[in-house]
Amino acid sequence: MAALAVPPARRLAVSATVVAAVVLFSHHLGGIAEGGRELALSALFGLAFGIFLQRSRFCFFCVSRDFIEQRDARGLLGIVAALAIGIVGYHLVFGAFLPVPTPGRLPPQAHIGPLSWVLAAGAFSFGIGMALSGSCISAHLYRLGEGSTASPFALLGALVGFALGFASWNDLYLSGIQQAPVVWLPHHFGYAGSVALQLVVLAIIAIGLWRWHRQPDAVAAKGGAWERRWPAYVGGLLVGFLGVLSYFRLGPLGVTAELGSIARTAASTTGWLPDRLEGLDTFSGCATVIKQTLWSDNGVFILSLVLGSLAAAVFAGDFKPRLPRLPEIGRALAGGVLMGWGAMVALGCTVGTMLSGIMAGAASGWVFGLFLFGGLWLGWQARRKLDWG
Amino acid sequence: MKLVKSLLLVGSLLLGTAHAAPGDFLVSTDWLEKNINDPKLRLIEVSVNPGQFERGHIQGAVNFTWHTDLVDPVKRDIVSQPNFEKLLRDAGVSNDSTVVLYGDTNNWFAAWGAWVFDTYGVKNVKLLDGGRKKWEAENRPLVAVAKVPAAGNVKVQPANKALRARLADVVAVAEKKSNVALVDIRSADEYSGKVFAPAGVQELAIRAGHVPGAVNVPWGQAVAADGTFKPVEELKKIYAAVGIDGSKPVITYCRIGERSSHTWFALKKLLGYDVRNYDGSWTEYGNAVGVPINNPAGTVWGGK
Numbered sequence: 063m064a065a066l067a068v069p070p071a072r073r074l075a076v077s078a079t080v081v082a083a084v085v086l087f088s089h090h091l092g093g094i095a096e097g098g099r100e101l102a103l104s105a106l107f108g109l110a111f112g113i114f115l116q117r118s119r120f121c122f123f124c125v126s127r128d129f130i131e132q133r134d135a136r137g138l139l140g141i142v143a144a145l146a147i148g149i150v151g152y153h154l155v156f157g158a159f160l161p162v163p164t165p166g167r168l169p170p171q172a173h174i175g176p177l178s179w180v181l182a183a184g185a186f187s188f189g190i191g192m193a194l195s196g197s198c199i200s201a202h203l204y205r206l207g208e209g210s211t212a213s214p215f216a217l218l219g220a221l222v223g224f225a226l227g228f229a230s231w232n233d234l235y236l237s238g239i240q241q242a243p244v245v246w247l248p249h250h251f252g253y254a255g256s257v258a259l260q261l262v263v264l265a266i267i268a269i270g271l272w273r274w275h276r277q278p279d280a281v282a283a284k285g286g287a288w289e290r291r292w293p294a295y296v297g298g299l300l301v302g303f304l305g306v307l308s309y310f311r312l313g314p315l316g317v318t319a320e321l322g323s324i325a326r327t328a329a330s331t332t333g334w335l336p337d338r339l340e341g342l343d344t345f346s347g348c349a350t351v352i353k354q355t356l357w358s359d360n361g362v363f364i365l366s367l368v369l370g371s372l373a374a375a376v377f378a379g380d381f382k383p384r385l386p387r388l389p390e391i392g393r394a395l396a397g398g399v400l401m402g403w404g405a406m407v408a409l410g411c412t413v414g415t416m417l418s419g420i421m422a423g424a425a426s427g428w429v430f431g432l433f434l435f436g437g438l439w440l441g442w443q444a445r446r447k448l449d450w451g
Numbered sequence: 452m453k454l455v456k457s458l459l460l461v462g463s464l465l466l467g468t469a470h471a472a473p474g475d476f477l478v479s480t481d482w483l484e485k486n487i488n489d490p491k492l493r494l495i496e497v498s499v500n501p502g503q504f505e506r507g508h509i510q511g512a513v514n515f516t517w518h519t520d521l522v523d524p525v526k527r528d529i530v531s532q533p534n535f536e537k538l539l540r541d542a543g544v545s546n547d548s549t550v551v552l553y554g555d556t557n558n559w560f561a562a563w564g565a566w567v568f569d570t571y572g573v574k575n576v577k578l579l580d581g582g583r584k585k586w587e588a589e590n591r592p593l594v595a596v597a598k599v600p601a602a603g604n605v606k607v608q609p610a611n612k613a614l615r616a617r618l619a620d621v622v623a624v625a626e627k628k629s630n631v632a633l634v635d636i637r638s639a640d641e642y643s644g645k646v647f648a649p650a651g652v653q654e655l656a657i658r659a660g661h662v663p664g665a666v667n668v669p670w671g672q673a674v675a676a677d678g679t680f681k682p683v684e685e686l687k688k689i690y691a692a693v694g695i696d697g698s699k700p701v702i703t704y705c706r707i708g709e710r711s712s713h714t715w716f717a718l719k720k721l722l723g724y725d726v727r728n729y730d731g732s733w734t735e736y737g738n739a740v741g742v743p744i745n746n747p748a749g750t751v752w753g754g755k
Contacts, residue, residue, distance in 0.1 A: 158596040159505035166519070170502030310595070311506065343653075352651070 069288055069377055077377035084109045084366050084373075091362060100312055101362050107308050108363035111315070112204055112370025114304065117378065118297020120144075121201035122412045123192045125294065126438055135275035140294025141417075142268050146261060147302025148421030153257045155310050156248065156423075163248035171313045173347050173419040175409045175426035178242035180234045184408030185415075185430040187400045189437020193445055195219070195397025198412040199405065200317045202398075203364060207371025209383030215394035216401070217321070223402020224318075224325035224350070228335050234407055235340045245425035256423040263428075289378045305421055312359060314422065316414030317367070318405045319360035322350030325402070347409030393445075404437075476565075476720040477580040477680065478551055480589055487511060493548045493603070497521070497564040498555040498583065507593030509553065509579075509586060513542040513600060517560045517709070521567050529567050529610070529730070536607045539573070543600030546574075553579035553586070557678050559670075563712040565720075566728050570615065572608030578716065584678035616702040616729035622742050624702065625663045632694065632701045633665035636714045637733065641706070642667040644748035654707050656737025660746030662704070666693040670710050673717045683721055690718065697724040704729040704736070 068074070084105055092102035114120060118140065125137020156169050168174055175181060192198040195216040197205060202213040202220075247256035305315045329335045330352060343351065348360075375381040386394070405411040408430055410419070416434060419427025478486075486492055487510055494512040496504045504514040515521060520538055521530050530538065544550060550568065554561035558578055568576040579586070587593075623629035640646045644660035661667070672689055675681050681689070687696075695701055701724055705711035708730030719726040729736075736742060 155595075161597055161599045167516075170505045313502070354651070 068286070069379065073376050073379065077373040080369050080373040080376070081109065084369050087366070091357065094357075097359075100359055101357055103311055104359040104362040105366045107304060107312070107315075108366025109370040109373075110304055111301070111363070112207060112367035112372075113374040114297055114300045115200065115204040115367070116207060116371040116374040116380070118292040118294055118300070120294070120297045120301055121204075122198045122434075123196060123201065123438065126435065127442065129271070129274075130439065130442060132278055133274055133276035134278050135271040137294045138271050139268060140296075140298035142264050142271070143295045143298030144302040144305070144417065145298075145420050146264050147299055148305045148417065149257055149260050149264075149423070151302065151306030152309060152421040153248070153253050153423065155306065157253055163246070163253060165249055168244070168246055168346070169422065171346050172246075172309070172422035172424070173314050173316070173410055173414055173427070174244055174246050174422055174424035175345060175347050175415060175419065176239050176242035176244050177426055177429060178238040180238040181242075181408050181415075181426055181429055182433045184404040184406070185433035186404070186437035186440075188404030188408065188411060189434040189439075190441035190444075191223075191397040191400030191402075191404060191437075192412075192434075193397070193438050193441025195394045195401065199321070199401055200367075200411070200413045203317060203367050204371035207368045207373075207381075208375040209381050211383055212386040212390045212394040215386070215391050216398040219395040219398020219400075220318075220321055220402035220405070221325045221328075221398075223399040223404070224322050224406045225329040225334070225402075226399065227403045227406025228326055228329055228339060230403075231342060231407065232336050232338075232340050235342070240341060247423040247425060260420065260423065301417075302421075305418060309418070309421075314414065314418035316348040316360065316410055316418060317364060318348040318411050318414055319350055320358060320364050321402070322348060322406060323353050323358065323360075325406075326350050327353040345409055348405065348411070348414040350406070397441075476577050476716070478577050479580055480586050480591060483509070483551060483579055483586075484591055489549075491547060491549055493542060493544045493550045493600075495542060495550060495552050495564065496554055496583075497552060497561045499560050500555055503555050503583070505595070505597070507595055508597070510592065510594050511598070512553075514597065515542070515564060517563060521564060529570060532571060532607060532609060535567070535571055536605065539605045539607065540603045543603045544573075544605045545603040546605055548603065548605065549575045549577070551577050551579055553582045555583045557584060557671075557674055557713070558582035559710050559713050562716045563709040565716055566614065566712040570610050572611060573605065580680060581678040588677065614727055616704075616727040618731055618735055618739060618742075620727070621662055621702060621704070621729055621731075621736060622739075625743050627664070630699055632699055633662055634690075634693075634695060634701060634703045634711075634714055634718070635661045635665040635667050635733075636670040636703060636705045636711050637661075637667070638669055639667060641733070644746035644750045647750070648706060652706070654734045656706075656734050658737045658744055658746065659748065659750040660737070660744040661733075662736055663743050663745040665704075665745075666695065668693060668695070668714070670705070670713045673714060680717055680721060686717055686722060690722070695724075697722060700725040700727070702727050702729050704732040706733045708732040 088102045088105035091105055092098045094101060120140065125141065128134040128137050160167060160169055199220055202216045205213045247259065251259055308315050408415050415430045416427050419430060494509055495515055496508050496512045497515045497517050498504055523529065523531055552561040552564045561578055561582060565576055565578055624631045624633055635642050641648065642661045647659045648655050668690060673680060673686060701718055703711040703714045703726060708728065711732060712728055715726050715728040718724045
């Protein structure tokens with residue numbers, strides 16, 4: 063058995079320095095007159111999220127692939143755990159914010175989107191994109207911290223995809239989104255009914271996954287306890303708690319708002335986008351506004367997420383940059399474009415629309431999840447059949 | 452004269468406030484915290500930014516959403532009398548309640564709420580001086596748990612049209628057929644026509660500029676750094692400097708009619724002038740056919 067190895071001093075020092083830098087950054091942000099407190103908190107939440115994602119390998123594509131290829135359901139069960147905690151927590155908070163789920167009122171900022179074919183198409187595209195590029199957007203962000211050299215290309219592709227999404231938005235909005243119903247489960251079942259219904263669905267999914275589960279062959283644990291990944295359910299529970307705390311104080315977790323803002327701002331300045339994006343700013347979701355300030359809550363969150371992941375990766379010896387191969391770059395770029403377009407027209411991604419949406423009792427979260435996994439499966443098949451990396 | 456002044460001063464001090472009039476319409480953060488458990492007090496938040504109330508509000512407050520609760524969304528009008536009465540009763544307001552309104556962004560929309568309350572003749576309505584901004588800056592407590600109050604029994608009156616200016620009233624001033632002063636509370640660049648509206652806003656007029664004859668006193672000039680209204684004497688000077696001294700009726704306007712309620716409140720409640728709010732404001736006036744505008748910047752239909 064490996065000794066309870068503490069990482070080498072050099073790794074500890076780098077990791078501690080990165081964490082200290084984020085904490086200092088957060089302290090600095092706290093001094094900004096307008097919204098400083100929120101920015102500071104965003105930085106700390108981002109730091110924690112980055113650490114949780116990296117240490118528990120909370121990557122939607124990776125855990126799905128584990129299941130498809132090896133019938134290893136543990137990662138997907140971690141996501142189920144995150145959703146279960148989040149659903150209970152969100153609904154507890156809703157009861158404080160909106161004592162009665164009155165029709166016509168939605169909880170503030172919760173990611174409850176319109177149910178339309180555009181949502182399904184966006185989720186499907188996102189699923190294919192994450193299979194091609196190897197991760198969803200949140201996982202690419204934490205893999206940046208691990209030194210992944212393909213992830214920058216995927217994120218670059220996502221920016222292009224976002225711009226394409228903005229360019230197609232007005233047509234999609236008028237043909238599919240404007241008239242689409244916004245379904246919030248507590249409106250129909252009450253808070254208790256919404257929690258019960260969703261937990262039952264999650265339980266059915268969990269039982270199904272567990273029946274299919276095949277424990278992979280035991281591999282001798284490498285390194286000390288500090289270096290081993292956290293079990294997926296631990297990551298799931300922590301992500302679920304963080305999601306609730308974040309919703310309570312700032313807003314739902316989401317990782318695409320800042321990317322979308324950058325894409326929208328860049329495309330706007332070139333005059334490439336329509337002057338008006340119909341109805342877009344009236345939706346909650348990973349809404350994407352033209353940038354007016356250097357620091358937004360989501361921008362700070364993303365930056366700290368990457369740094370949190372970097373600190374965790376260095377600490378555990380997972381920081382391993384290597385040069386990407388050309389096909390990898392091509393896949394990352396193409397997958398990124400599909401993900402960016404999908405996330406834009408579906409008003410968010412695996413974290414914003416699916417994770418935060420399902421926690422909030424949004425039917426749109428479930429629909430996103432369903433089509434996401436359809437696209438993911440198709441993308442995985444294509445990748446395998448074409449022997450594409 | 453000196454004796455009269457001294458007596459007034461002593462009287463004011465005895466009343467615990469420098470001016471009797473503002474005390475009738477403003478409460479301080481201190482006062483509110485001390486009286487927060489008074490069962491007759493009904494606290495209502497009217498904020499612009501979504502999620503403000505839910506994530507933290509002053510204990511016991513009820514949330515009014517200005518763009519659904521306080522307006523008639525179909526008619527571009529203020530909320531109807533029956534709907535307003537129901538809204539207030541659901542918020543626990545009774546005939547003997549003291550209502551205190553507060554909100555974010557310097558009480559812009561709380562002041563709009565005060566104007567709607569006044570229009571429907573609700574008595575004992577006050578603004579929390581400084582609103583959320585001051586309450587938060589003083590680190591006073593907020594709670595996240597919203598309560599549903601027991602229903603109240605308030606009876607509201609038919610809308611008092613004397614508090615509201617319509618397009619025709621403003622056109623009459625522009626055409627010098629009416630001796631009313633106009634106060635435009637928007638930014639200097641909007642007033643001069645350099646911009647049609649501040650960046651990022653959706654509600655636009657096809658033309659830029661201001662109503663002929665209007666003076667420009669941006670709303671922010673009425674507030675101190677901590678978000679409270681400036682003292683009455685100072686307010687008097689600010690408005691008198693542009694000829695608004697209470698000697699003739701006043702109409703206030705802005706872009707969609709909400710921020711102008713803030714200046715309406717200062718002029719009407721704190722200074723006691725005869726003031727109407729023009730809630731059609733520049734989005735109506737600047738889009739109306741056949742009415743004169745003043746546009747020093749020379750912008751024409753967005754195609755300068």
